[in-house]
Amino acid sequence: MLNLSQIKTSSYINGEWKKSSKTFSVVNPLNDEIIASISDANIADAIQAIEGAKSALKGWSNFSVNQRAKILKRWFELICQNNEKLAQILTLEQGKPIQEARGEINYGASYIEWFAEEGKRIYGDVIAPPSLDKRIIVIKQPVGVVTAITPWNFPNAMIARKAAAALAAGCTFVVRPASLTPLSALALAELAEQAGIPAGVFNVVVSSNSRGVGEVLTTHADVDKFTFTGSTEVGKSLIKQCASGVKKVSMELGGNAPFIIFEDADIDAAVQGAITSKFRNAGQTCVCTNRILVQESVLEEFTTKFVEAVNVLKIGDGMNESTDIGPMISNSAVNFVNELVQQSIKQGATALSGAKLTQGSTFYPATVLAGVTNDMPIAVNEIFGPVAPILSFKTEEEAIALANDTEYGLAAYFYSRDIGRVWRVSEGLDFGMVGINEGIISNAAAPFGGMKQSGNGREGSKYGLDDYLDIKYLCMGGM
Numbered sequence: 513m514l515n516l517s518q519i520k521t522s523s524y525i526n527g528e529w530k531k532s533s534k535t536f537s538v539v540n541p542l543n544d545e546i547i548a549s550i551s552d553a554n555i556a557d558a559i560q561a562i563e564g565a566k567s568a569l570k571g572w573s574n575f576s577v578n579q580r581a582k583i584l585k586r587w588f589e590l591i592c593q594n595n596e597k598l599a600q601i602l603t604l605e606q607g608k609p610i611q612e613a614r615g616e617i618n619y620g621a622s623y624i625e626w627f628a629e630e631g632k633r634i635y636g637d638v639i640a641p642p643s644l645d646k647r648i649i650v651i652k653q654p655v656g657v658v659t660a661i662t663p664w665n666f667p668n669a670m671i672a673r674k675a676a677a678a679l680a681a682g683c684t685f686v687v688r689p690a691s692l693t694p695l696s697a698l699a700l701a702e703l704a705e706q707a708g709i710p711a712g713v714f715n716v717v718v719s720s721n722s723r724g725v726g727e728v729l730t731t732h733a734d735v736d737k738f739t740f741t742g743s744t745e746v747g748k749s750l751i752k753q754c755a756s757g758v759k760k761v762s763m764e765l766g767g768n769a770p771f772i773i774f775e776d777a778d779i780d781a782a783v784q785g786a787i788t789s790k791f792r793n794a795g796q797t798c799v800c801t802n803r804i805l806v807q808e809s810v811l812e813e814f815t816t817k818f819v820e821a822v823n824v825l826k827i828g829d830g831m832n833e834s835t836d837i838g839p840m841i842s843n844s845a846v847n848f849v850n851e852l853v854q855q856s857i858k859q860g861a862t863a864l865s866g867a868k869l870t871q872g873s874t875f876y877p878a879t880v881l882a883g884v885t886n887d888m889p890i891a892v893n894e895i896f897g898p899v900a901p902i903l904s905f906k907t908e909e910e911a912i913a914l915a916n917d918t919e920y921g922l923a924a925y926f927y928s929r930d931i932g933r934v935w936r937v938s939e940g941l942d943f944g945m946v947g948i949n950e951g952i953i954s955n956a957a958a959p960f961g962g963m964k965q966s967g968n969g970r971e972g973s974k975y976g977l978d979d980y981l982d983i984k985y986l987c988m989g990g991m
C-alpha cells in the first residue's frame with residue numbers, strides 16, 4: 513500500500529529538492545481530503561530551473577545518442593518497476609480508475625522507451641548543389657532549453673511524452689505540472705534522478721502561481737522552445753506570450769471529436785468503440801468522443817444498444833478495481849458539464865440516461881442525450897465529461913460537413929466497412945487523427961496532434977523529434 517509520508521512534495525530544480533515555507537494542498541477529487549502539502553515554488557525558483565537547464569544543456573547535448581538512450585531506458589525501466597505506486601498516486605490526485613491509471617503509467621513510459629530508440633535515428637541530408645563549387649549539407653541539432661506546462665487529466669503521460677522527445681533530441685527540460693496533480697510529476701522526477709539523468713536536465717517546478725510561473729516559462733531569454741497541453745483558450749494566450757521572444761512552440765489543445773456510425777458499420781463494434789472513446793477518464797481527455805453522429809437508418813439500433821451499454825458502467829471510487837468511471841476533477845468541472853446538458857435539454861435534446869446532478873458531488877452520471885443538433889451547447893463546446901450527445905444524418909456528405917463544423921481538429925472516429933467510403937471519409941475529415949473502426953488511437957508509434965484550433969506539432973512517432981530539433985544548413989564553398 514502507498515505510504516504517503518514517503519512521496520516527494522517539493523520542486524526538483526537543478527538536481528535538488530527545493531523546500532519552501534509557503535505551501536498549497538493537493539486534494540483527492542473523490543472526497544476533497546488533503547493528500548499532501550506541497551512546497552509552493554515562486555518566480556525565482558522557476559528562473560533558477562531555467563538557468564539550471566541552460567547550464568546543463570552543453571553537457572547533455574554532447575552526450576552521444578547511445579549514452580542518452582541508456583539513461584532514458586533506465587528511466588523507462590524504473591517507471592515500469594514502480595507502476596503500482598505511480599498508478600496509486602495518480603488515482604489519488606486525479607480520480608481516474610486504478611486500471612486506467614496503470615495503463616497511463618505504461619503509456620507514458622512507452623514514450624520514453626520509444627524516444628530512447630528514436631533519438632538514435634536523427635538524420636541529416638546532403639543535397640545536390642546548384643553549382644559544382646558548392647556542397648549543401650543539412651544537420652539537425654537540439655533546439656536548447658525547453659519549457660512545458662502540462663494538464664491534470666494525464667498527470668504522468670503528458671510529461672513523459674514531451675520530456676522523452678526533448679531529452680532524446682539533446683534538449684534540457686523544465687515542466688510546470690498542473691497544481692491539481694503535481695505528485696505524479698514529482699514521482700517521475702524522483703525516478704529520473706535514480707536513473708542518472710544529470711542535474712538540470714529534467715526539472716519540475718510545482719507552483720500555485722500559474723500566471724506568474726507561466727510568464728517566466730514563456731518569456732525568459734534562455735528558453736528556446738515552449739510546449740503546452742491544455743485548453744485552446746489558455747494555449748492562445750501562451751502563444752502570445754511566446755511571440756515576444758519568437759520562441760518555437762508546439763501546442764496540443766482542445767478537441768471536439770465526432771464519432772460517425774455509417775449504416776454499413778458493425779454496430780456492436782461501434783457501440784464498444786464509442787463507450788471506450790467517450791467514457792475513458794470520465795470523458796476528460798482531448799480525444800474523447802464529443803459528438804456521436806449516426807446515420808438515420810441505424811439510429812434506433814445504435815441508440816438502444818449504446819444506452820444498454822452505458823447503463824451498466826460502474827461509477828465510483830477510482831481505487832476500486834471494478835470502477836469504470838471515477839469522480840471528475842472538481843465541482844466546477846461537474847457544474848460546467850451539467851450546465852451544457854441542461855441548456856441543451858432546454859433547446860430540445862432528450863436525456864436517455866443520466867443527466868442528474870448530485871449537489872456537492874464530483875461524480876456526474878454517464879449521460880446520453882438524443883435529438884441533439886450541432887448548434888446546441890453540448891455539441892459546440894468541448895464537453896470534458898461523461899456525456900454522449902447523439903445527432904443524426906442522412907448522407908455521407910452531410911456527415912462529413914457536420915463533423916468538420918467545429919473550430920477544433922484533433923481526433924475523429926468513424927465506423928464503416930465500405931472500403932471506398934473509408935478512403936473518402938478519411939480524406940474529408942479535417943482532423944489530425946482519425947480512428948477507423950477503432951475508438952482508442954493513442955500510442956507512442958503514432959503522431960499525436962491536431963489541426964485548426966487544436967494546435968500544432970506532433971508528439972510521439974518518428975515525427976515527434978522534429979519539434980525539438982533545429983535544422984541547420986551548411987554551405988561548403990571553395991571546392
Ligand code: SIN
Pocket residue numbers: 665666741764796797798799954960
Ligand atoms: C489528452 O487528453 O491530452 C491526451 C490523450 C491521449 O494521449 O490519449
